[in-house]
Amino acid sequence: METKTSSSNFIRNIVMEDIETGKHKKIITRFPPEPNGYLHIGHAKSIIINFQLADEFSGTTNLRFDDTNPAKEDKEYVKSIEEDVKWLGFQWDNLFFASNYFDEMYKRAVLLIKKSKAYVCDLTADEMKEYRGTLREPGKVSPYVNRTIEENLDLFDRMRKGEFPDGAKVLRARIDMTSPNINMRDPVIYRISHAIHHNTGDKWCIYPMYDYAHPIEDAIEGVTHSICTLEFEDHRPLYDWVVNNCEMESIPRQIEFARLNITNTVMSKRNLKQLVDEQVVDSWDDPRMPTIAGLRRRGYTPESIRNFCREIGVAKANSKVDGQLLEHFIREDLSPKTPRTMAVLRPLKVVITNYPESQVEMLQIENNQDDPSMGTRQVSFSREIYIEREDFMENPIKKYFRLFVGNEVRLKGAYFIKCNEMVKDAEGNVSELHCTYDVETKSGSGFTGRKVKGTIHWVDAINALPAEFRLYEPLILDDEQEDGKTFLDQINPNSIEILQGFIEPNMKDSKPNDKFQFFRHGYFNVDNKYTTAEKLVFNRIVSLKSSFKIQK
CATH class of the missing domain: 2.40.240.10 (Ribosomal Protein L25; Chain P)
Incomplete structure (x- = not known):
């Protein structure tokens, strides 16, 4: 894929300095999605940052699935993520799964126990929350913290063998219950889950927590720069603690950037899944969804998304982008490409x-x-x-x-x-x-x-051909959730309008994902789900004009 030269940003500057000082000879980045849903436009920004950094500095990028929670993961999500990355124009150098490292993660957990850096705890989830403390008050040590190394090794082994039910015990890191950073207050690093894993089947009934697994995965793969969003900034001390105390040979550097927030756009995977589960939308690739699959089905192009992400840049502070900016880039991309018709x-x-x-x-x-x-x-x-x-x-x-x-x-x-x-x-x-x-x-x-x-x-x-037209408005009305209201109360009841009309007869051979500019109506894409041999269905990608003015 042909890429434009990256504009300067603080992550790129860090990478350049690491190369110039000889800290790293080869840059290795990774895109590490959890396969518990479809990717959205925010993930596209992360994909582009990781792959383009590696491309610019002749490095490599791994696609790695952080599949440590089998209760929420599915092969469907794995397949969709692979398709999305390819559609955006990128090809990974290596394909990995966190589950491939479960044996190594278990060994490192045993190492922590032997170093008195981890212990088996019997507190319930509610008790653990109570013991954890608050931002203003320190936590209390677990009554199980002083178990002997031998006792912890035995209990952890029995956890692995399936002797205990879900929730009966966890393995916790022993760090500091008085730490001002709540993430460092003896976090759980393994929990019991008698669930079938999409990759390992029933081999395991204990699974590592994300904050424990993720740094080990990066270190095993030799990742030089672990790029993630700002919500993980407070987790960085735990990331470094795991790498150091698990005695990993490679030491990655975690760098955080501001996640992408867009006006009137759902950017929570949990909320997106709720929309699908409660049939507010017809699927993950519903054209109203900000998922990459939804944008693709609506008619967005990979070029427009890449150009949009380049324009908004990479920042350290959170902000919100006007949704009309994304529309600007799809218009700019489609205008010279699409035939006009009526x-x-x-x-x-x-x-x-x-x-x-x-x-x-x-x-x-x-x-x-x-x-x-x-x-x-x-x-x-x-x-x-x-x-x-x-x-x-x-x-x-x-x-x-x-x-x-x-x-x-x-x-x-x-x-x-x-x-x-x-x-x-x-x-x-x-x-x-x-x-x-x-x-x-x-x-x-x-x-x-x-x-x-x-x-x-x-x-x-x-001679006109009958056709169906689907017009879209933002899926949510307000960005801020009002007190006493749920997420679903924000849903726009008029987010879709379905019309029955006619098109020129010369469009009879149009195929799914063909794009046109309809005179005065905007840019449209032939829907790849509802189009049949008898009837074409068009999704309006975007109207012809916007009030948004891009700053040059």
Whole structure:
């Protein structure tokens, strides 16, 4: 994949200094997702940082699954993560699983016990929380902290053999219950879980905790720079403690950066899973979801996401990015690539009364008025067409330049038509317009006569293809959760609108993930889930314009 030169940031500066001083000859980074859900746009930022750093400095990047919690993990998530990384344009040098290191992690835990740095504790979860203390008050030592090394070794071995039920015992690191950093107050490093693991099956019934496993994984793989988000900054002392006390040969350096937060966007994997489990959305790849799979299905391109992540940069302080910035980059990427065409989302029939009933003519219309190299297409035109319902008003407002009785507009790429009469149904709704056309005003014919202020799009009613259009709004209404309300109370009830309309017949061979710019409606992608041989379904990727102004 062709990548742009990385802009300077504090992580890159650290890496450069480590190379210049000879601390590291080769840079090794890793992207270490937990396979307990689909990746979202925030993970894309981490992927790009890790892979591009390694690429820039001729290093390597590992894809490693931190699969230490079998109760929440699934092979489906493993597969989806691999697909997402590849789709973003990256290829890992090595593929690892934390579960491949379980034997080594167990040995290191035994080492900690022998060094009196770990002990088996029988406190319940609630008791442990009570003993832990608060940010203002120190914790209390466990009544089991003084078990002998021999007793701890025996109990830990019996834990491994499955003699105790879930929750009966844990292995804790012995550090400092009075530490101002709560993460250092004798954290749990192993728990009992009689669960089948997707990779190791039923070999284990005890599993390492993330804060214990993660630094060991990095050290085993020789990772030089362990890049993670700011919420792990307070965990760094524990990370270093594990590496040092487990006597790992390689010593990685943990570096934290600000995670990506976007307005009106769900950025919690737990909340995303809740949306799927409670069927608020139809799946992890629902186009309303900020998952990489959801953005891909909606029609976002990897180029637009990479460019977005480059623009927001790498910072040390948390902040929130306007969601319109991401939209800006998809527009910028699609504009020169996508053919223009016409689609009517809310159809209103127009009968051109003075057009010959049996006649169908082919009109030549450009595929992209800004790029002649994209050529032209043939569009059929006949006596009956569909226009957008919003392009007609029975009682026009001031400066309304589209159709109303007595007014004339240009049909995009075709003729001037004048509305002479409207027809209403039994409920009083306008169901049909009767218009006349001026044969002398054909587009491209050199007509230089009178002018009209309005141009509207249309499709030929005789040959138009039925299509479904899905329009999206942000999935959540407010970024801040109000007191007394749950996450689901923030959900936008109008996050999706499904419309039945028509498209030009020349689009009949469109395939899933084909992209188009529909005149005046925005950029659309052929949905890869609901499209059938009988009907095309389009997801609106983004509207044509935004109020967002990017700072140069």
